[in-house]
Amino acid sequence: MSVEEHCSTNASDWTVILGRLKQSSSNTYEAVISVTKISISSDLVNNVAVLQLSRKPTLSDYIQPICVDLGDNSFPVNTQCWASGWGSGGGAEQTLQQFNTTIVECGSASSSNKTICTGVMPLEQTSIGGPLMCKVDQSWVQPAVLTLVPKVPRASDVQVFIKISSVSEFLQEVVGTFPPKANTTSSNTTTIEPVSSSTSSLLFFTSLLLLSLPVLI
Numbered sequence: 754m755s756v757e758e759h760c761s762t763n764a765s766d767w768t769v770i771l772g773r774l775k776q777s778s779s780n781t782y783e784a785v786i787s788v789t790k791i792s793i794s795s796d797l798v799n800n801v802a803v804l805q806l807s808r809k810p811t812l813s814d815y816i817q818p819i820c821v822d823l824g825d826n827s828f829p830v831n832t833q834c835w836a837s838g839w840g841s842g843g844g845a846e847q848t849l850q851q852f853n854t855t856i857v858e859c860g861s862a863s864s865s866n867k868t869i870c871t872g873v874m875p876l877e878q879t880s881i882g883g884p885l886m887c888k889v890d891q892s893w894v895q896p897a898v899l900t901l902v903p904k905v906p907r908a909s910d911v912q913v914f915i916k917i918s919s920v921s922e923f924l925q926e927v928v929g930t931f932p933p934k935a936n937t938t939s940s941n942t943t944t945i946e947p948v949s950s951s952t953s954s955l956l957f958f959t960s961l962l963l964l965s966l967p968v969l970i
Contacts, residue, residue: 764788769806772815776839776847782815794923801920803927819886822896824918826889828869832856834887836874836899862911867919869897870911885914
């Protein structure tokens with residue numbers, strides 16, 4: 754499916770919300786930022802858009818950047834990672850769900866070298882495009898985003914993510930030079946757990962957003 758067929762491509766129609774924890778309750782620490790530009794990839798398989806925000810968000814214990822992996826890091830089997838998304842487990846307030854998981858072999862779920870697989874988590878279709886987050890040294894890195902795959906034998910044993918490095922050429926064309934990897938810390942320099950927003954992935958301090966809805970087998 755393409756972004757054009759299902760979503761508005763007018764920047765003024767979009768608002769990015771960072772730091773949101775609950776969908777049906779107040780969020781004291783969230784930030785609402787308008788979008789000034791949308792860049793869409795021409796790849797029909799990897800449906801990717803980058804949103805440029807009207808301003809840089811103020812970082813806090815609730816809003817933190819994450820490094821985007823463009824193929825520079827290795828995430829072998831048994832690597833411990835995290836995933837997040839809005840699922841039915843969030844209760845009446847629809848609290849953002851966060852899951853610890855382990856990278857596994859994809860097996861029959863995917864034969865593409867553009868995918869990463871983990872153990873199954875209770876993520877739903879509404880979580881498509883959500884981040885897989887792994888710690889590399891002292892930095893949080895996002896190597897992939899959640900995708901959906903058609904039913905295949907034993908595919909239910911794994912969760913399939915698409916590597917962000919598969920669209921690295923598009924990202925570098927839009928963003929330009931990425932900042933070097935740095936420690937992800939709170940305002941008082943204490944390393945924190947990964948924090949995700951309802952809008953998926955914040956790219957460093959460039960105030961850009963990556964959303965991906967691919968299906969690759």
